[in-house]
Amino acid sequence: MKIGFIGGGAMGEAIIRCLLAKKVAAPQDMVVSDISPARREFLKSEHGVTTLTDNVMAARNADMVVLAVKPQTLPQIMGELRGLGPSQIVLSIMAGITLSTLSNGLGHACIVRSMPNMPVQIGQGMTVWTSTPEAGEEQKEMARTVLGSLGKELYVAEEKYLDMATALSAGGPAFLFLFAEALVDAGVHIGMPRPMAQELAVQTILGSAHTIDRTGKHPAELKNMVTSPGGTTTEGLFQLEKGAFRALVFEAVAAAHKKAQSF
Numbered sequence: 001m002k003i004g005f006i007g008g009g010a011m012g013e014a015i016i017r018c019l020l021a022k023k024v025a026a027p028q029d030m031v032v033s034d035i036s037p038a039r040r041e042f043l044k045s046e047h048g049v050t051t052l053t054d055n056v057m058a059a060r061n062a063d064m065v066v067l068a069v070k071p072q073t074l075p076q077i078m079g080e081l082r083g084l085g086p087s088q089i090v091l092s093i094m095a096g097i098t099l100s101t102l103s104n105g106l107g108h109a110c111i112v113r114s115m116p117n118m119p120v121q122i123g124q125g126m127t128v129w130t131s132t133p134e135a136g137e138e139q140k141e142m143a144r145t146v147l148g149s150l151g152k153e154l155y156v157a158e159e160k161y162l163d164m165a166t167a168l169s170a171g172g173p174a175f176l177f178l179f180a181e182a183l184v185d186a187g188v189h190i191g192m193p194r195p196m197a198q199e200l201a202v203q204t205i206l207g208s209a210h211t212i213d214r215t216g217k218h219p220a221e222l223k224n225m226v227t228s229p230g231g232t233t234t235e236g237l238f239q240l241e242k243g244a245f246r247a248l249v250f251e252a253v254a255a256a257h258k259k260a261q262s263f
């Protein structure tokens, strides 16, 4: 599969790294266009991919064209890329950019819109994606293979779930990093050395996430299993409930969702 990348920044590179690690594509199958000379030099020496300044050239012989730039640069890029071949598939990872914006702007029908998240940088991402009806089974399979190499992928038939995923799974890592930071600081506050607090917090989050995943149990059931009557955990949970922790999480996700819909 020949893949042309428009933009080789943080996300573009993360995808390249995953594709190489999972052997979905070889360096010679990938062409990256980026306006930054430093980025081009880095991507070429680090990953052996071909780098260019010309977006049209990067897309020319590609089976799949990955749009991995910030949304502000999109109007210019869509103008440049008009006239793609009908069998070429466009894969966008841009937050808030709809299938119809892409399809109208590019004058192209076969499009996949996806929302990966930051852990794709270590191949542990969560990507939600959808496509235009014009994307055939073969093209969707190509998208599934590429997005599956980034971690977990989930196809949705309805585009509305993309803005929801932007709030929950794409914003989620930042919410969890904030929680992790707070847990470490809380450990320091009660007298624990900072490196020890960090080690405990990280393994606790990791182990808890794996437990939800492997047991398949509802998080509330697992929470109840570690909360003994009159014990220490219930004391802590009471403070979180008093501070409306749960409602605050609802509000955070709803605010991010509203913002995603406003682009």
Ligand SMILES: NC(=O)c1ccc[n+]([C@@H]2O[C@H](COP(=O)([O-])OP(=O)(O)OC[C@H]3O[C@@H](n4cnc5c(N)ncnc54)[C@H](OP(=O)(O)O)[C@@H]3O)[C@@H](O)[C@H]2O)c1
Residues within 6 Å of the ligand: 006, 007, 008, 009, 010, 011, 012, 033, 034, 035, 036, 039, 055, 068, 069, 070, 071, 073, 076, 077, 093, 094, 095, 115, 116, 117, 118, 170
């Ligand atoms: N980061 C995340 O966690 C995340 C998650 C999901 C989706 N996304 C989406 O991924 C997209 C890319 O994000 P990112 O974090 O990878 O951004 P980024 O690091 O800024 O990467 C974009 C790259 O494209 C280059 N570029 C700018 N204008 C260009 C042009 N006209 N032609 C070719 N290349 C151009 C930029 O160069 P300069 O830096 O020199 O401008 C930069 O190297 C965004 O639309 C974002 O919504 C990001």
